[in-house]
Amino acid sequence: MNGASPANAGGPQRPGTGRGGPVLRGLLVEFDSPGALITAAERVRDAGYTRWDTHSPFPVHGIDAAMGIRPTRLPWIVLALGVIGCITGLALQWWTNAADARHFPWVPVHLQGYTFHVSGKPLFSLPANIPVIFEMTVLLAALGAVVGMLAMNNLPLHHRPLLALTRFKRATCDRFFVYVDAADPRFDPAGTPEFLATLGAAAIEPVEEVVDSGRLPRGLTIAGLFIVCLALLPPLLAAKARVSKSEQPRFNIIADMDNQERFKAQQAHALFADGRASRPPVAGTLARGDLRGDPHFYEGRVAGEFAATFPPQVQITEGSIRRGQQRFNIYCAPCHGLGGAGDGIVAQRALNLDTPGWVAPTSLLDPLVVERPVGHLFNTITNGIRTMPPYGDQIAEMDRWAIIAYVRTLERSQNARLEDVPAELRSELR
Amino acid sequence: MSSAVREIDNTLDVPGQRAALITGGHDLGSLTDVACAPWEAPRPPRAWYIAFGLSLALLAVLGAMIGYLVLNGVGVWGLNNPTGWAFDITNFVFWVGIGHAGTLISAILFLFRQKWRTSINRFAEAMTIFAVVCAGVFPGIHVGRIWLAYWLAPLPNQMAMWPNFRSPLLWDVFAVGTYATVSMLFWYVGMIPDLATFRDRARSKWKQVVYGLLALGWTGSSRHWHRFERAYLILAALATPLVLSVHSVVSFDFAVSQLPGWHTTIFPPYFVAGAIFGGFAMVLTLAIPARELFGLKNIITPRHLDNMCKITLLTGSIVGYAYLLEFFTAWYSGNPYESFVFKARALGPYAWAYWTMIGCNVVAPQLFWFKAFRTRVWLILLVVMCVNIGMWFERFVIIVTSLSQDFLPSSWDYFRPTWVDLLTLAGSFGLFFTLFLLFCRYLPMVAMAEVKTVLPLTDPRAHPHPHVPATRAFDYNPDEFDPAATSNPRDAREERP
Structure with a gap:
């Protein structure tokens, strides 16, 4: 993937860079204006380096050309996802509202569609389907844009040697950096710093392998585990209830008037002298149809x-x-x-x-x-x-x-x- | 902090010269300091605590009202027959409408290359999300048995029947759901570089971890920025038709029905204009106190307020035109039921609501023709408060007047809200402001990375001789920076006689 940042590209180490000490990962050069960054980027590009990058607090105009970045293929991913969303929206509505389930007897009944007849309107009519098709297209295309951008940028990735540098903290504030990776084929431990020094930099700093970073604080780990265990409780209880038997009536969270207080026809009740809950009809009562003698x-x-x-x-x-x-x-x-x-x-x-x-x-x-x-x-x-x-x-x-x-x-x-x-x-x- | 920031009038236009979008002569570092100050301050201003306490109390009221509703059913509202929709759907449309300005500022102004959007877009996007959260509450609770609200979703029920996809109410679920998702994505993606700024400035371990996780390991790499900008542009291009579609679909809930007063083809554009109108009023309502409170007067400048007032004036006039045209359509249709509804709106039992709406939505924004009303914050606040009230009444008038006097005079009834109705409406503001105040304190309120691109000194062409040595020490302390102490020759140019 062309999105891998040089900052985290773990290429083969050049011999002699870090035996016995911290491993050199690259060189960081600092600039104080976007103009200086562009001039420097053009020179690094022309020197033939390939595994390098620039960092800035905002997208600098003209840096793409100065670095030789080719246009991203992200729009094609978005287009593909949009087309998939469009077809999904259309197929969903056709399947659930217009497809004749009898032709698909092998589909489980809950996944079969249901043909609603509403006011004699056609089961499948594109004008009525456009809103859902449109929303599905936009939804999937937007998800494609975001997930595609993050994936091509190799994000999220928190373990980066650059992020451990105090100097680099200003890359998100007001400083501009060129970073040349030690894994670059043209990288030379002696020559490259000399070359970078000629770029008019404010400072040059070697970037070394981080030994301890990217580890979560213990409190966060414990809290995370605790939450996971808590979240597992309800499904475990439900699973246990499904395999075990009980003489207690079913626990009904929302009654929805399923069980109501009432007397059934043959129930006993102490209130009346005859001990019955239901009352016999008054003497002389005629049942329905009794008058129809002919x-x-x-x-x-x-x-x-x-x-x-x-x-x-x-x-x-x-x-x-x-x-x-x-x-x-x-x-x-x-x-x-x-x-x-x-x-x-x-x-x-x-x-x-x-x-x-x-x-x-x-x-x-x-x-x-x-x-x-x-x-x-x-x-x-x-x-x-x-x-x-x-x-x-x-x-x-x-x-x-x-x-x-x-x-x-x-x-x-x-x-x-x-x-x-x-x-x-x-x-x-x- | 707030009083220390001088306000510079940049609303004058000088031919051949672009007015500065950011005043105060900021450079990249000082701009970051100012934008991070609300978050870096050890304690928020006292006004924040007061507002947060009030909002939390209102949020508790909302929770209590929803609990009361769930236990007792929708009978606790003032609904009657024939008025089956009243405060619930009014509040839903009101909040969804407010939720549209955020995406409009972010997406449409971005596509039109309106650079002034950068100062306010984060605000507006956050407002969008919180307004959509408030809006989402009402369809959920108005269904009566809210534990069955999942029936709104495209799932088969116990009889293996799927929802009817030819119904506008189902389109609504898709439209609002997509809108909420895409707005969240747009908001979060735009915030990643600023979250990285917070991560890099965080002092405590906890903040470093939390903001570090949220920033996804962003390093500001130009290769990343390249894809980021393309993704952002695509999202803007997707969100623009989306924002138009969502309120059109909301209007279909009414327009596709056969009720006089609802069944009109003007509804989709009319609703969209109303949403933008109400949304901009709410952005102004939030931005004016926030810039005052958090010292952002140089970032959200009088010119920004002026521009927003002008858009409010434009959309308010479109809304007024739509009101007029509704009457024309009712008369021109020759349909006695249609004409009756509109006569009843203006002169019937709800005339008080109708004229409140006209006064607040049509008359009040016309004051923005005068510059004095666009440059004095108290006058702006007065007008936009009118608009906020008027836009709520617009939805109330559309929904309740059409329903309460339907085809059969024998079934007419006057809707009166109960205390539960009123407190639920008030409580929804509690939810909105609670979320917004938390956002102001804990997330980057200003889109720093974007604002930096509109500073004149960040344009590489402006620096023909870039080899200037660094003037600031690396181990600087952001707290030492005092915006008031900054004096820059550029200020003199911005201050005009």
Whole structure:
């Protein structure tokens, strides 16, 4: 990597630099103005040194050219990360909101998407996805810029011989430095100091290997270990609870009204004389449905069998059949179709989507339905059948009978021949 | 310390000559001394202790109010039906808006090469982060069962359902989350060289270790600076569209709904202008006491205040224009519901809030046309305090007036805040100022490395004969430096009759 600072480049030591004493790592030259630094940098560059660097409290204009620093490749890293962020944002939204999980049965269910239908809007629409795509692009590109810059600069790195020098402390304040590493191929223990002395420096200082630095104070180490141990406690306790058994009820941190104080139906309680927590109904109480004494009208049954005729309360008139048509078109037609052929809009959509487990609605024109007694149809509407839900709570009894009358009308009209139509109306059909 | 620093008026423009951005004739060393002085002083000024005590008390109030809310539910707020959003979202939008000026100063002014930004950008970035922290509190606590606030995040719930990515409320999570992250990165990356300065000046072992760890081993290497500058430029280029997008997305929370008064396409630019406006007012609110208190008058000069006042005037006028245009749109749409909402804003039960907003946001900043109002700190403070109040009321007016009188007159209701509402708002200022005061004391308040680049003597071209011997001793003591004692011939040039 071209980002390694010469200050920490551990190259082979030149012979004769440090046997028996501190090892010479390089030479530090101090300047007091950015102009002096640039002039010096140009001369070090022209002298052919490669493992060297300059240090300044702020970015000096023109130092890149003076040192021969080539433009960094950081922008390409940022571009790559930005593209990855863009694709991630797009893929995340497609996968979680628009992908059909049935095509990916091998994905764990919590990682499958979920197709929300909101106000009939399309599942996947780019305009609605732009904000998240944009934010993901910026987020990853920014992270790429920062992490890339630090990595290429070989940061963080605290163990540096330069940082141990008192003189160098002013590199972040008001002084400018040239540092030539001893590992440079052109470094000469005698010639290099002489050359550097000609640069107009304020001072030259040898940089030696640091023996003791970069070690954390003991207090910090102990505190760090203590915090790590504390942080390990909750996961360890949770892990222990998962493998051990207990007779105590589950510890519920946030109850969310999961367990409420109440009496269950058969519980005993000393408050009442009969010792029961629940009270029996007051004498003379009627249960729901007790007033419905006519099984023919309310259940469509006569003597336990499905009735073959309409109950006497139901008058079949044109008005009641029109009422039945209106109710049919509201409640039945969505599945069974306006004509009763089982081709309602819900059925068509389910077939288009290829919904698994879908049972097509019965055609009401089928001979099986035509031959059913009316009581059977009444029972089907009231209680539902197979996947058809019960409609007894939504449609009043009289309306249910009206619907059956209309269904009977439909069956006749849909299976009719031309001769069934009165002669004076036949011409309108052609 | 504060009274020792002379203030030099550098707001006059002389044709053909650039006014000095940093006054007092500072060189690199003295500038570093001044910028580090608040941190190096053995004790902060007494005013700091007073302010910190007050802020901590308010922070405790915020904690108590949140605890009370969690134990009792959102019924402790004054929300009613139909006003389901009131102080919570008002405070959220208010704080997020303030959080935008920091990135604007840092990023947009950086891209426009506005060198005066260097004195105030660290401030403004810190303000951004603390404002976003305050903003983040409110969506978290307004959900009722706050232990389920993680439902905001893009995670599948117990039914394996993911959030609806076509909802502006989810865009908000991404926008504010990204903004908080990128602002933190921008702030921290810019601070690394200054943290290294602190590390190198630290006397105690603890400070050396802590600031050393934070500075990541920065040595000011030119090879590092090269990549650092490029990364900083890229971050600025990324943050600029980001700052515009974030408040646009916040405005989508309203604009994408169908409620009259919210459903307008003007909201994104209007919100962004309002955010910059409110943010600059808050930067001025913080910078004026801080420069007074910490002796930074030569770094944050009258010219800086003047420039910020001008931007406040500009954005305030844009906001005023947006208010006018909202009325025009309501009338021009021919939609009776839309017109009703705007008539009700100006003349209805919340007229007091509406006219407070107009007075504070439209009328008050117009005073900045006069130079006297841009150069006297007390007058600046007066105007920006108005703006701070007005910008809070702007969000209140938008949210509450639109909700409280919706389509059905039978469901109209007047929102009255409870004491919990009011104390939570006050407490959020405690959180903000606590963080800000800690920042002033423990982190580099001035972007030293950047300010140094705008000093005239740091331009290499200004020194044709650089071989000047060092005049200062190496083992100097920063404490011996007294800014008041500095007399420099340059001062004479800056002081004009």
